[in-house]
Amino acid sequence: MNASSVLTRIYCDADLGAGRTIDLGPGPAHKLRAVLRAKPGDDILAFNGRDGEWRTRLHDISKTKILAECREQARPQHDEPGPWLVFAPLKKDRMDHLVEKAVEMGAERLIPVITQRTENRRVKLERLAQQIIDAAEQCERLTLPALDAPVELKNLPAMWPHKRVLLVAAERRHASSLPHVLTGEHHALGLLVGPEGGFDPNELDWLLDLPISKPVNLGPRILRAESAAIAALSVMQALNGDWIAHNENI
Numbered sequence: 001m002n003a004s005s006v007l008t009r010i011y012c013d014a015d016l017g018a019g020r021t022i023d024l025g026p027g028p029a030h031k032l033r034a035v036l037r038a039k040p041g042d043d044i045l046a047f048n049g050r051d052g053e054w055r056t057r058l059h060d061i062s063k064t065k066i067l068a069e070c071r072e073q074a075r076p077q078h079d080e081p082g083p084w085l086v087f088a089p090l091k092k093d094r095m096d097h098l099v100e101k102a103v104e105m106g107a108e109r110l111i112p113v114i115t116q117r118t119e120n121r122r123v124k125l126e127r128l129a130q131q132i133i134d135a136a137e138q139c140e141r142l143t144l145p146a147l148d149a150p151v152e153l154k155n156l157p158a159m160w161p162h163k164r165v166l167l168v169a170a171e172r173r174h175a176s177s178l179p180h181v182l183t184g185e186h187h188a189l190g191l192l193v194g195p196e197g198g199f200d201p202n203e204l205d206w207l208l209d210l211p212i213s214k215p216v217n218l219g220p221r222i223l224r225a226e227s228a229a230i231a232a233l234s235v236m237q238a239l240n241g242d243w244i245a246h247n248e249n250i
């Protein structure tokens with residue numbers, strides 16, 4: 001099945017452990033059988049966000065299920081703390097892109113938020129959940145970021161941990177630049193990005209008055225919402241996130 005030596009990674013719900021036989025379920029079964037042309041005897045890597053990553057051998061392959069046997073743990077489980085991303089839902093392709101990249105950038109939690117100018121108010125959570133799985137499989141994460149149901153912006157403060165700093169990407173305001181704000185910032189972080197039409201000025205005033213929030217600017221150009229999220233998450237991970245921690249471990 002694998003032309004390269006990199007094994008296919010599959011997310012599954014089942015508990016993983018030495019000698020366990022698991023049913024990978026219909027989604028992975030379809031992907032492995034129809035898309036990747038997997039055969040009995042092929043090995044894949046399975047992870048469930050709890051038990052680490054397991055080298056797993058495929059046995060019975062049918063249209064709706066694949067039975068597979070966990071052989072050895074390839075990587076132990078570890079936490080993957082990261083920034084939380086609060087974003088106004090976008091149109092389909094742009095939101096898919098945003099979610100995929102946020103997973104790759106190590107976001108720990110994704111919170112769709114309905115702002116005054118949010119155009120897409122019907123978020124298909126199942127579709128986003130599948131995007132998350134696909135991206136996590138591809139980028140070798142051991143966890144999936146949590147995905148919240150959409151919240152109204154006015155309800156965000158009540159659910160927000162007061163020790164996590166919410167960086168509000170505030171276009172057209174005299175906010176400090178993101179790298180500047182990150183210097184010396186050691187709290188866990190969240191990032192809030194507005195919709196395509198931007199924040200309503202009163203809404204932004206209200207946001208910036210919250211004790212949890214700090215405004216940040218992302219440079220002299222106005223970015224599309226998904227560009228703003230991806231760019232800011234990269235800078236956050238590079239300056240005080242897991243890009244640094246990762247290097248220090250090598």
Ligand code: SAH
Pocket residue numbers: 168169170171172192193194195196197198199216217218219220221222223224225228
């Ligand atoms: N249509 C709006 C721009 C919205 S950009 C306008 O013309 O004013 C979408 C979101 O991306 C914004 O709400 C903001 O959160 C973020 N963003 C884009 N560019 C930014 C910048 N230079 N600095 C800070 N935030 C930015």
